[in-house]
Amino acid sequence: MRLIGHGGKPLVERVISDKAAARKKIAGLKTMPASRQMATEAIGIAYGFFSPIEGFMGKADVEATCKKMELADGTVWSIPIVYDISNKEIADYGIKVGQSVLLTSDGHPLAIFDIDEIYTYNKEVIAQQVYGTKEEKHPGVARTYAYKDKFLGGKITLVNQPKVREPFTPYFLTPRQHRAKFAEKNWQRIVAHQTRNVPHSGHEWLMKHAFIAAHGEMPVEQMETMGKAISGVLVNCIVGEKRAGDYIDEAIVLTQDELRKAGYFREDIHMVSMTFWDMRYAGPREAVHHCIIRTNLGLTHHMFGRDHAGVGTYYHSYEAHHLLMSIPKEKLTITPIYVLEWAYCPHCGEVTCIGLCGHWKEMQKFSGTKIRSIIMDEVKPTRLIFRPEVFDVTMHSAKKYGFGSPFVTKEYLAKAKPAFSVGPL
C-alpha cells in the first residue's frame, strides 16, 4: 500500500530486501566506506524517516534549507542532510558525477549511492542559518565545521539492512512498521514524545498532558475497557552520537518502556520506539525536523515543551513553539501540542502544571541536572518525582550496559557496541 509522508508526498522506501537481487545490483560497483554518521543518515533516508528526500541533498536543496527552511521544491525542511567527502577521497575512489558507488559500513555492503552532484558549500552559512550562531562550541556547528571539503548529492538505495543489537531490537521500527503497529492498535490519534532522557515524573506528566490534549474531542467511553483506546503516546527515543554525561541509550529506551510495564501508562495507550538520528541541538529548527520525522512515522500530534532540542543559551525557552506557529498548517500537517512545565508543589502534595497551580513561591521545579546528580549519588529518589521501577531499571542498565554508570563515560564511548551493525550480504 502506498503511504503518504511529510509534505503530502509518498513515503520513501528505497530498500532492496531480496539479497540475491541486491548482490546482482551491486556487482561491479566501486566501493567506498561510509563513516558512522553517513551510514546512520543513509539508513534513515532509505527507510523513509526523512521522506520526501530520497538521497543526500544537492546544493539547491541545501541552499533552500538554509535560507528558506524548505527544499528546492518548497517542502518545509529545516536541517541539511549532506554527505561530506574530502578531495583526497574523491581522487582515491575516483568519484565522478553520474556514477553509482557502493557505500560500505563495518566492511560490508550497505547502500548504493547514485552520485548526481559534487559541490562545495560555505559551512559558516550553514552554521549561521541553521543554528543561529557561528560559535564552534555549539555541537551542531562543531559537526558542520568538521565536514570535509566537498559534498556529494544523490539517491540512496539500501541493499543490506542493518542488524540492531539487544536491547534495542524490538524498539527499532521503520516508518512502515510504525504505521502497521498503530493500525493494529486502532490508534487514530498518536502524539509523539521526543526524548533522550530517562523519565522523571515531570516527563511522565508532560506525556499525560499531551495524550489528553491530543485525544481532545474524541469519544472516551470505549476507554473504560482496557485494550480499546483509540489514542496513544509514542515515546520515540533518539539514538545516535552521544556526549559524555548523557544517559546511555539502553537506560533511556528501557526506562521509558518501564513506565508502561509498571502501569504508569496503560498497556493500550503507550508505546516506545527509537529512531537513529545524531542530535544537532538546533533548537527550533530541530523541532521542525522532529515534526517531519514523526509525520513520516504516521503520527498525528507532537508534544513540544520548553527548550526543545536546544543546548546552552542559544535559544529562548519557547523559540521552537514560535517557529512552529509560523509554519502554515498545510505545510506541516502534524499538530503541535505545546506544554508548560510540570513541577512538584509541596502545598498540593503532587506534581502539577505550573500553568494551573497557584503556589508559585513553593513550587519545586524539576531539573534534569539535579536528578542526574541524585542518581549519581546512588540515592533512590522519592516516588513522586522518580518512579522506583524506573530507578531500578536505570541502575540495572548501568550495570549491564554502562560499565557501572547510567551516564555516558569515556569507557562507554570506547567500549560500548554500536546500536546497529552491518553484516555480510
Place this chain on the structure above:
Amino acid sequence: MAETYPINIWINEERFKALQDAGLAGLLKEELAGMKVLIVPCNKVQRDKVLQVYPMAKYDKATTKSIELLPKAVKDKIYAMVVKRKTLNVMDEFLSGKR
C-alpha cells in the same frame, strides 16, 4: 551577601544516620518532594578549583545554580569531612593539596 556556588549532596538513610549521630541533621534542607540534601557552599575560587580538578563536573548556571555531576566518591569524601569537622565550611581543606 557574597554569591555561593553550592555542591548538593543527596542523603540516603545511611548518610542521614551518620549526620544524625553527629548532631548535624539540622543542616539538611528538603527539596523535590521531601528529598534531603546537604548543601555545601563554595566561593568562586573554590568553584573554579573544583571544576578544574574534576572536569566531569559542571556549574549549572541555567537552572540549579550549583556544581553538579561530581562523582559519588568525591561527594562521599566531602560529606565525611562535614561530619568529621561538624561544619559545612570544608571546601578549603578538601581542596588543599589538590592540583
